[in-house]
Amino acid sequence: MRCDGQSLGTAYRISDIAVFLAAKGLENAEDFDLTDPALVDWRGGGPDCWTPPPL
16 A cells, blocks of 8 residues: 555555555544545455455
């Protein structure tokens, strides 16, 4: 995941995104609208498409 050009890590579930955004200092990160294309640029999927972490 990238925010403002900075790599924050790999999100393996949608809840990871809120954790990364909160760590970046965004208040109410859990309320962030992940379906808004003006705010989120999904690559290789979307908010309902997740790949499990490697073993």
